[in-house]
Amino acid sequence: MDLAHSAADEAFRAEARAWLRAHVPVDPLPSLETEEGFAAHRAWEAELAVDRWSVVNWPAAYGGRDATLVRWLLFEEEYYAAGAPGRVNQNGVSLLAPTLFDHGTEEQRARVLPPMATGEVVWAQAWSEPEAGSDLASLRSRATRVAGGWLLSGQKTWSSRAAFADRAFGLFRSDPGAPKPHQGLTYLMFDLRASGVTVRPIARLDGRPAIAELFLDEVFVPDEDVIGEPGQGWRIAMSTAGNERGLMLRSPGRFLASADRLHRLWQDRGSPESARNSVADALIGARAYQLFTFAAASRFLDGESIGPESSLNKVFWSEYDIALHETALDLLGAEGELADTEWAERYVFSLAGPIYAGTNEIQRDIIAERLLGLPKGRR
Amino acid sequence: MRFLLDPEQRAFGDSLNAMLAVADTPSVIRDWSRGEHARGRALWSRVAEAGVFALAVPEAYEGMGPRPVELAVAFIELGRHAVPGPLVETVAAAVLLADLPDPGPAKRLLPALATGEAMATLAWKAPYALDGDVAGTRLAVTSQGLHLSPGHGPVRPSLDAARRLTPLEPGGELLGPAPARALAYARLTTAAQALGVGQALLDKTVAHVLRRTQFGVSIGSFQAVKHRLADVRIGLEFARPLLFGAALTMAPADVAAAKVTACEAAYAAARTALQLHGAIGYTAEYDLSLWLTKARALRTAWGDPDACRADVLGAPTLSGDRRW
Numbered sequence: 049m050d051l052a053h054s055a056a057d058e059a060f061r062a063e064a065r066a067w068l069r070a071h072v073p074v075d076p077l078p079s080l081e082t083e084e085g086f087a088a089h090r091a092w093e094a095e096l097a098v099d100r101w102s103v104v105n106w107p108a109a110y111g112g113r114d115a116t117l118v119r120w121l122l123f124e125e126e127y128y129a130a131g132a133p134g135r136v137n138q139n140g141v142s143l144l145a146p147t148l149f150d151h152g153t154e155e156q157r158a159r160v161l162p163p164m165a166t167g168e169v170v171w172a173q174a175w176s177e178p179e180a181g182s183d184l185a186s187l188r189s190r191a192t193r194v195a196g197g198w199l200l201s202g203q204k205t206w207s208s209r210a211a212f213a214d215r216a217f218g219l220f221r222s223d224p225g226a227p228k229p230h231q232g233l234t235y236l237m238f239d240l241r242a243s244g245v246t247v248r249p250i251a252r253l254d255g256r257p258a259i260a261e262l263f264l265d266e267v268f269v270p271d272e273d274v275i276g277e278p279g280q281g282w283r284i285a286m287s288t289a290g291n292e293r294g295l296m297l298r299s300p301g302r303f304l305a306s307a308d309r310l311h312r313l314w315q316d317r318g319s320p321e322s323a324r325n326s327v328a329d330a331l332i333g334a335r336a337y338q339l340f341t342f343a344a345a346s347r348f349l350d351g352e353s354i355g356p357e358s359s360l361n362k363v364f365w366s367e368y369d370i371a372l373h374e375t376a377l378d379l380l381g382a383e384g385e386l387a388d389t390e391w392a393e394r395y396v397f398s399l400a401g402p403i404y405a406g407t408n409e410i411q412r413d414i415i416a417e418r419l420l421g422l423p424k425g426r427r
Numbered sequence: 428m429r430f431l432l433d434p435e436q437r438a439f440g441d442s443l444n445a446m447l448a449v450a451d452t453p454s455v456i457r458d459w460s461r462g463e464h465a466r467g468r469a470l471w472s473r474v475a476e477a478g479v480f481a482l483a484v485p486e487a488y489e490g491m492g493p494r495p496v497e498l499a500v501a502f503i504e505l506g507r508h509a510v511p512g513p514l515v516e517t518v519a520a521a522v523l524l525a526d527l528p529d530p531g532p533a534k535r536l537l538p539a540l541a542t543g544e545a546m547a548t549l550a551w552k553a554p555y556a557l558d559g560d561v562a563g564t565r566l567a568v569t570s571q572g573l574h575l576s577p578g579h580g581p582v583r584p585s586l587d588a589a590r591r592l593t594p595l596e597p598g599g600e601l602l603g604p605a606p607a608r609a610l611a612y613a614r615l616t617t618a619a620q621a622l623g624v625g626q627a628l629l630d631k632t633v634a635h636v637l638r639r640t641q642f643g644v645s646i647g648s649f650q651a652v653k654h655r656l657a658d659v660r661i662g663l664e665f666a667r668p669l670l671f672g673a674a675l676t677m678a679p680a681d682v683a684a685a686k687v688t689a690c691e692a693a694y695a696a697a698r699t700a701l702q703l704h705g706a707i708g709y710t711a712e713y714d715l716s717l718w719l720t721k722a723r724a725l726r727t728a729w730g731d732p733d734a735c736r737a738d739v740l741g742a743p744t745l746s747g748d749r750r751w
Binding site for chain 1: 431432496629633644645649652654661668669676684687732736739740
């Protein structure tokens with residue numbers, strides 16, 4: 049049992065820190081959820097990519113550095129400690145790319161991954177539908193076979209980043225006669241600017257269009273944009289849901305930096321007694337999440353799969369993130385309600401955490417049924 | 428970086444667990460609570476034979492310590508089976524005695540602690556010491572330093588009947604200074620004990636809700652029940668890495684973070700266990716009570732939540748100095 053990183057890993061960390069110190073913008077970029085901010089964040093991804101810092105854990109062939117899971121964790125610690133911008137292509141990098149690595153073709157990887165690494169193509173996810181949220185397998189958007197590809201029709205919603213993104217990926221019902229809801233689904237990628245696509249941005253709580261509804265009317269998708277076998281979409285989507293993605297969706301580095309920022313805010317405000325416990329718990333929680341992740345990464349490197357344990361992780365960070373930002377707004381007092389502060393934007397962002405990527409209710413069901421062995425019951 | 432227990436460390440925990448699982452600890456605890464120490468002493472000897480106390484005693488005094496990671500492994504199992512006695516106090520006393528500039532007291536007292544022939548108790552600027560009536564070595568830390576207390580006062584009952592609280596008589600031989608290192612060992616082992624208590628409470632409650640049927644189905648199929656237990660699991664799962672991280676660094680802030688988190692997770696487990704057991708869990712005669720009350724007592728033993736959080740806030744920042 050050992051928490052010390054190897055000299056080579058520490059050298060990697062030092063290289064990342066030096067690069068970030070020289071390149072991270074001094075003034076925060078405008079909000080990612082505005083047209084201007086989206087463009088600025090896209091440009092930042094390109095700057096990262098020039099020196100191969102945008103997707104460090106990817107193979108060099110696609111713009112990465114072949115970094116191990118541990119080096120990725122160290123990079124993330126440095127990235128957020130440096131106050132670097134939010135990642136506009138998180139959907140693509142943490143959801144689509146792992147699926148392409150596991151189930152895509154070499155042609156798809158060569159075509160899709162490099163422009164994802166540079167931010168030239170920014171991806172949105174298209175999972176949920178108006179009648180398919182937690183019960184995702186009940187989705188109804190269709191993919192109909194035509195010569196050379198598929199026609200997509202239906203409605204997707206809560207599609208994060210879709211207001212300004214270029215392309216999207218999601219599941220579509222390709223065999224309406226399949227006996228079970230999670231059968232007969234196909235995983236496809238499509239262009240948000242293709243003919244037949246209507247994007248209606250949806251303002252989130254602070255009015256910014258962070259999400260969108262997608263109306264699809266016979267949108268043609270060529271065969272080359274189907275991932276894996278048609279009809280196998282559910283298995284493909286779920287196979288990358290439980291493994292390292294559970295570790296990579298939200299890195300500990302982000303929360304370590306947020307906890308430090310909160311600690312400084314508390315000190316700047318005269319270390320009020322009222323917030324003492326909450327600030328201490330933010331520091332403790334960030335450390336706990338970091339160490340939990342190190343343990344999971346160690347098991348992963350031993351060849352174990354992570355599986356349903358990623359549900360523990362998701363409930364923890366999403367509720368932690370809200371508590372941290374609530375404390376910050378309380379500390380700001382009357383200024384806590386101002387909408388144009390970084391704290392306010394981060395707070396609004398945190399509120400979505402327990403809802404997306406599988407609601408925390410679904411995650412608790414998974415913990416109870418798959419980790420504790422309790423019986424399935426009516427939801 | 429490899430943040431996992433080694434196979435030998437895991438095997439050590441498994442063997443302690445196996446030994447304690449067949450030791451009928453509930454009846455040992457009930458004897459102990461009445462001041463009948465014979466079976467508790469016998470169990471103590473077996474714990475010592477397994478090498479637990481030697482982990483706190485340096486090799487120079489016939490031990491093999493200090494080994495905080497192994498101590499944490501052992502104390503999880505001691506907590507899981509609610510083993511009674513001044514376990515934490517004996518570890519902390521061993522560290523204190525080994526740290527004295529004068530090796531005399533250590534030579535005199537430590538070998539018997541390592542072998543389990545003697546138990547130690549310790550009051551650290553506190554009104555009570557645990558099990559002063561059975562501990563052969565009674566230590567008190569005051570503003571002057573470490574004393575060998577001449578005797579103990581009457582037993583006061585704890586909410587956890589297995590914890591027999593005794594005031595120590597003031598004065599006695601002044602052995603030397605009392606560095607804070609021993610406090611970190613006391614907190615670490617208390618945190619580990621709490622984590623074991625919490626895991627036992629979770630396991631017992633999962634078994635209960637699977638067994639208990641109402642409305643024709645197992646109550647464990649109800650979402651309200653499942654979600655409470657899921658939260659207990661989350662609390663314990665995130666306390667565990669803090670415990671082992673603290674065992675590796677032994678930095679006071681890390682240990683304090685582990686202590687408050689493990690104790691709060693165990694206490695939350697106790698509240699959920701009581702609620703989901705219903706009225707039977709509220710009775711002293713049902714063995715669950717032995718764990719429920721311990722979870723409450725450990726929360727304030729060796730640093731209440733406030734004191735632990737204060738130590739976390741006093742430490743350097745998380746990412747700023749790269750310590751964390």
